[in-house]
Amino acid sequence: MASRKQWVLISAGVAVLCLAIWGGLYYRGMRALGEGLAGQGAFKAEKPTDTEARINVLALCDAVQSYRDEHGAYVVAGPTPKAVPKGGVPVPFPKDEAFQRLGFEPGEEVRFQYEVVVQEGPVGEPEVSCIARGDFDGDGQNSVYRVRLDSNGMTTPVEVEHEGE
Structure with missing residues (x-):
């Protein structure tokens, strides 16, 4: 039977061996990954998504409703920036009163144009739409993301037209 000291030394040796093997595999994997990225540009921008539009139209409608709750009126805003961003390339978001x-x-910077539209509804209540427009593929056809506010300040789910354009 091996003594307690021998078991401790054997266990420590096995642990060191496992760490060495894991470290070698980790190093080889990271090196291979680095070489793969070098050919693609290590800091290649990720593909743009519509997450910005979905989050911001909801935030915009929340801001519109909060303003109405505090001041008693809806605010029309935008479209800002003036031109719809194309190709998923971010553009500066200009100051807009x-x-x-x-x-x-x-x-x-944004990849979408934002706007708040207020129209008279059929029953006299204003219809409010918070809109984001973008053109990811640069073909001139815009994706449109819209959230509507009802007279009670409730928002609809995000509506999307021409998703991926």
Whole structure:
């Protein structure tokens, strides 16, 4: 029978051996990954998604409703930026007085154009739409993301037209 010291030494040796094997495999994997990325550009931008639009139209409608709750009126805003961003390339979001009043700040750069539209509804209540437009593939056809506010301040789910355009 081996003594307690021998078992401790054997266990420590096995642990060191396992760490060495794992470290070697990790190093080889990271090296292979690095070589693979080198050919593709290690800092290649990720493919843009519509997450920005989906989050921001909901945030915009929340801001519109909060403003109405506090001031008693809806604010029309945008379209901002003036041109719809194309190809998924972010563009600066210019300062806009109406968006600033609402407290809507989508970030310094955006991949979508934002707008708040207020129209008279068929029963006299205003219809409010918060809209984001983008053209990821640069073909001139816009994807449109819309959230509507009802007279009670409730938002609809995000509606999407021409998704992926």
